[in-house]
Amino acid sequence: xxxxxxxxxxxxxxxxxxxxxxxxxxxxxxxxxxxxxxxxxxxxxxxxxxxxxxxxxxxxxxxxxxxxxxxxxxxxxxxxxxxxxxxxxxxxxxxxxxxxxxxxxxxxxxxxxxxxxxxxxxxxxxxxxxxxxxxxxxxxxxxxxxxxxxxxxxxxxxxxxxxxxxxxxxxxxxxxxxxxxxxxxxxxxxxxxxxxxxxxxxxxxxxxxxxxxxxxxxxxxxxxxxxxxxxxxxxxxxxxxxxxxxxxxxxxxxxxxxxxxxxxxxxxxxxxxxxxxxxxxxxxxxxxxxxxxxxxxxxxxxxxxxxxxxxxxxxxxxxxxxxxxxxxxxxxxxxxxxxxxxxxxxxxxxx
Numbered sequence: 001x002x003x004x005x006x007x008x009x010x011x012x013x014x015x016x017x018x019x020x021x022x023x024x025x026x027x028x029x030x031x032x033x034x035x036x037x038x039x040x041x042x043x044x045x046x047x048x049x050x051x052x053x054x055x056x057x058x059x060x061x062x063x064x065x066x067x068x069x070x071x072x073x074x075x076x077x078x079x080x081x082x083x084x085x086x087x088x089x090x091x092x093x094x095x096x097x098x099x100x101x102x103x104x105x106x107x108x109x110x111x112x113x114x115x116x117x118x119x120x121x122x123x124x125x126x127x128x129x130x131x132x133x134x135x136x137x138x139x140x141x142x143x144x145x146x147x148x149x150x151x152x153x154x155x156x157x158x159x160x161x162x163x164x165x166x167x168x169x170x171x172x173x174x175x176x177x178x179x180x181x182x183x184x185x186x187x188x189x190x191x192x193x194x195x196x197x198x199x200x201x202x203x204x205x206x207x208x209x210x211x212x213x214x215x216x217x218x219x220x221x222x223x224x225x226x227x228x229x230x231x232x233x234x235x236x237x238x239x240x241x242x243x244x245x246x247x248x249x250x251x252x253x254x255x256x257x258x259x260x261x262x263x264x265x266x267x268x269x270x271x272x273x274x275x276x277x278x279x280x281x282x283x284x285x286x287x288x289x290x291x292x293x294x295x296x297x298x299x300x301x302x303x304x305x306x307x308x309x310x311x312x313x314x315x316x317x318x319x320x321x322x323x324x325x326x327x328x329x330x331x332x333x334x335x336x337x338x339x340x341x342x343x344x345x346x347x348x349x350x351x
Contacts, residue, residue: 018114018288021234022074025283028225029081032218039209039217040089047214048084050093054100055080062109075114075121079103082122085215085279086323087129088140095136099129119330120287127327144211145204146274146319148173153259154317162261164270165201179203205273213320215279226282235286236295239302243281246306247322248272251314258314275313280305280322292333293340301336305329 036044059076063069070076080100087096103125108117117124130137141147149164152171159166169175183200191198208217215222230237248268255266271277285302292298305325312328313321 018075019073021288022078024229024232024234026074026078026081028222028229028283029078029085031221031225032085032215033081035207035218035221036089036214039207044084044089044214044217046093047087047089047091047096048081050096051080051084051087051100052077054097055104058101058104062105070113073114075108076104079108079121079125082279082283083125085213085218086122086126086276087214088137088144088211089214089217090211091129091140092133092136095129095133098132099125102128118334119327120284123284123323123327123330126323141211141213144213145173145208146212146216150317150319158260160260162256162259162265162267163199164259164267165199167259168201173201175200176204202269202273212274213276215276216274219273219278222278226278229282235282236298238295239286239298240281242299243285243302243306244272244277246303247277247281247310250307250310254310255314271313275319275322277309277322280309280326284323284326292336297336297340301329301333304332 030048033044033048055076056071059071063071080103083100083103084096087099103121107119107124108114108121111118119127138147145168148171149168152167157167157170159170179202180200182203183198187197205216206220208219226240229235230240248271251266251268251271253264253266255268255271256262256264281302285305286298292301305328307325308328309322309325311321312318312324316324318324
């Protein structure tokens with residue numbers, strides 16, 4: 001006779017309640033949206049409000065049909081705000097509404113609701129929008145720094161050092177006077193004594209004023225939010241740490257090649273500060289609803305997501321490779337969870 005004991009708690013490495021995590025992540029997302037909205041005539045607010053209204057409407061409609069009330073757990077609000085962060089700030093609000101409805105109605109609730117979703121709902125909504133209205137999505141990003149770089153590379157523009165910043169400048173991008181001043185101060189005070197020099201252009205990534213993904217336009221608040229999340233231990237810090245380490249290691253070793261450079265000269269700062277890398281590492285890669293059951297498997301999955309994200313972005317030709325990397329990893333989660341149950345949470349003893 002065999003007795004099988006399986007852990008009932010679906011995510012044993014997450015100590016905080018679902019609602020605590022959701023509302024804190026929502027607060028962090030609002031900080032990012034606020035920073036972005038201050039430099040785009042509040043277009044980012046419109047995107048966020050449309051997403052919020054659509055998510056609440058869809059959640060209440062499904063709750064009414066099922067006779068439940070799940071709005072208080074914060075998952076619908078979090079999905080809406082994270083989806084807003086993934087959107088270009090100038091995207092058509094109708095597209096945002098449809099993407100949010102898909103994220104809540106299909107991705108989150110198709111198999112029963114939170115914890116049974118087959119993808120991260122916000123990522124599912126982003127993929128739906130990107131696949132359904134690619135021209136509108138690309139048009140909203142026209143002129144963004146990432147599009148300028150990748151469009152220049154597609155035209156054959158390369159740099160011998162493999163610097164995407166250099167290619168960006170060749171494509172006509174102008175560095176702000178504030179960036180030039182801050183870069184000069186750092187070079188004279190810190191880098192000059194060690195015979196190093198920081199190229200101009202990095203500081204502008206902290207306060208983008210043109211078209212871009214909202215998460216990239218609010219990078220200062222995103223950094224502050226990730227510090228808060230880590231400090232209160234909503235997420236296990238090793239998961240984003242593993243993701244960032246693997247991702248930046250690959251960028252450093254191989255990241256210069258697509259831009260005309262050689263091995264070992266990749267621009268890690270460029271890879272980290274745009275394309276949704278930080279949002280992916282601290283929010284999407286640590287999402288318990290579409291993650292693994294165990295902490296160890298979560299670390300392995302984070303490394304895989306970083307590998308896939310790097311390959312999609314640097315050799316797949318898409319600026320948002322980090323998002324596709326998480327999407328691909330999400331499809332592996334059911335298999336990983338089955339292996340976890342059989343290998344980690346099942347004890348067999350013969351009576």
